[in-house]
Amino acid sequence: MTAIVSESSEEHASVLEMIELLQIDVLEEEVLQGKPEREHDPFSKNVLRKQRHWERKLAARKSKRKEEKLRRKLNRHSEDMAHPQLSKRIMKAVTKERLAEARFSGLKVCIDLSMSHRMSDKETSRLAAQLRRLYGSNKRASKPFHLFLTSLGEDSRLLAECVRMNAGFLNYTMERTEQSCLDIFPPENIIYLSPDAEEALERVDQDKVYVLGGLVDESVQKTLSLCRAKEAGVHAARLPIDQYMQKTANSKNFHSKILAINQVFDILMAVCDTGSWTHALDKCFPRGKGYEVAQHGHSTCES
Ligand SMILES: C[S@@+](CC[C@H](N)C(=O)[O-])C[C@H]1O[C@@H](n2cnc3c(N)ncnc32)[C@H](O)[C@@H]1O
Numbered sequence: 001m002t003a004i005v006s007e008s009s010e011e012h013a014s015v016l017e018m019i020e021l022l023q024i025d026v027l028e029e030e031v032l033q034g035k036p037e038r039e040h041d042p043f044s045k046n047v048l049r050k051q052r053h054w055e056r057k058l059a060a061r062k063s064k065r066k067e068e069k070l071r072r073k074l075n076r077h078s079e080d081m082a083h084p085q086l087s088k089r090i091m092k093a094v095t096k097e098r099l100a101e102a103r104f105s106g107l108k109v110c111i112d113l114s115m116s117h118r119m120s121d122k123e124t125s126r127l128a129a130q131l132r133r134l135y136g137s138n139k140r141a142s143k144p145f146h147l148f149l150t151s152l153g154e155d156s157r158l159l160a161e162c163v164r165m166n167a168g169f170l171n172y173t174m175e176r177t178e179q180s181c182l183d184i185f186p187p188e189n190i191i192y193l194s195p196d197a198e199e200a201l202e203r204v205d206q207d208k209v210y211v212l213g214g215l216v217d218e219s220v221q222k223t224l225s226l227c228r229a230k231e232a233g234v235h236a237a238r239l240p241i242d243q244y245m246q247k248t249a250n251s252k253n254f255h256s257k258i259l260a261i262n263q264v265f266d267i268l269m270a271v272c273d274t275g276s277w278t279h280a281l282d283k284c285f286p287r288g289k290g291y292e293v294a295q296h297g298h299s300t301c302e303s
Contacts, residue, residue, distance in 0.1 A: 095139050099173035102138075106146035107206055107272060110181045111261060112192075113214040114151035115224060116158045123216040124161050130216065132166040133262040135174065141269055147174035149214075150181040158214075182232050185209045192229035195258045196222065197236035200243055204272050212261045220258070239267060244277050245291040255290035 111131070119127065131149070138144045152159055162169045181190065191201070192211045204210070211234075213225030229236035241257045259267075263286055270280035282293040 096173070098142070098144050099139065102144040102146045103173075103175075104146075106144055107204065107268075108148065108185075108209040109145045109265065109268065110148035110150055110185070110209055110211045111214045112150055112181050112211050112225075112228070113156075113158060114180060115213060115215055115228065116151075116156065118221060118224070119216060120218075121157070123218055124158055125165065126216045126218075127158065127214060127261075128161040128165045130260050130262045131162060131214075132169075134265045135166075135172050137262065137266055137269060138174075141273075143272070145265075145269070148181065148184070148209075149174060149176045150179060150184065152176055153178055181209070181211050182234070187232065187234050190232075190234040192225060192232070192234050192236045193238070193264060194223075194225035194229060194236050195238055196226040197229070197238040199235075199237045200240040201237040202240065204268060210268060212264055214261065216260070217258075239264065239281075240277055241281070241285075241291060244281050244293055245285065246294040248290055248292045250290050253290075254288075257289070257291070259286065259289070 111134075116124065116127065135147070138147060166172075177184065189207065189209050190211055191205075191208050192213075193201070194213065213228065215221070215224060217224070226236055239257070239259075247255050263284065266284040267280050270284050271277055274280060278293055285291060285293075
């Protein structure tokens with residue numbers, strides 16, 4: 001009995017209630033058996049027996065409640081694993097944190113959109129899709145880059161298309177400006193990437209800004225980005241495809257070194273992650289372009 005009395009006040013109340021009911025039970029039984037009504041004796045054998053019975057029941061109920069609590073906890077855990085809403089929420093917070101951090105310490109990569117008026121509507125839509133993929137890669141990266149979209153007019157066809165095609169575009173964690181990349185970065189820090197540049201990019205340097213030409217040229221407008229770099233008087237470089245890759249035989253004898261901006265972005269990301277052009281090109285260079293990594297690439301160029 002002492003043990004029961006020391007339980008929580010809720011349990012205490014329910015035990016007292018049960019005892020009262022038991023006593024009524026016993027008295028009713030005695031009346032039915034024709035025994036004379038007597039003064040209520042809380043320590044009669046019958047009452048004590050029933051009290052012990054209820055004590056056992058109460059203890060069983062308590063351990064059942066404990067088991068139930070544990071079961072619910074385990075269920076919650078396995079639910080998290082099966083429906084990872086919770087882990088999704090955590091991942092979202094981690095991504096947000098990483099992108100915010102990239103604004104201070106990430107490698108600066110800029111998409112120069114000053115030439116977007118030279119594209120058709122179809123090319124504009126394709127560029128909007130490439131920007132979405134590029135942003136997706138950055139979001140998934142363990143060390144994202146600090147992204148800039150420059151010369152993106154507020155009333156431009158490209159911005160309207162990005163908003164139409166890419167959910168949440170205006171909330172992407174990146175810098176978006178109408179200003180030119182040439183106005184916001186010191187020219188000596190700019191490396192303009194162009195497939196037509198003479199020089200091959202050897203290393204990716206944290207102090208530089210890597211500018212990609214925001215262009216999709218289905219009707220190839222050759223050397224556009226190289227001309228832009230030359231006019232601005234900034235350094236231009238191409239990916240070191242010749243140094244690390246060789247042509248593959250294919251039925252159409254097709255070989256192209258011109259990649260989409262998101263593909264160039266993925267290669268830059270991979271080279272920063274692994275420090276190896278061989279790995280980066282092997283992993284990210286699109287198979288359909290008619291090139292493969294050469295067995296003996298120039299490892300001297302690895303950053
Ligand atoms: C589809 S390409 C545009 C090609 C266009 N003819 C030009 O003049 O740049 C889009 C951008 O990706 C980058 N790019 C594509 N392939 C490249 C390569 N092999 N080396 C360096 N940059 C490349 C360049 O910044 C280029 O402007």
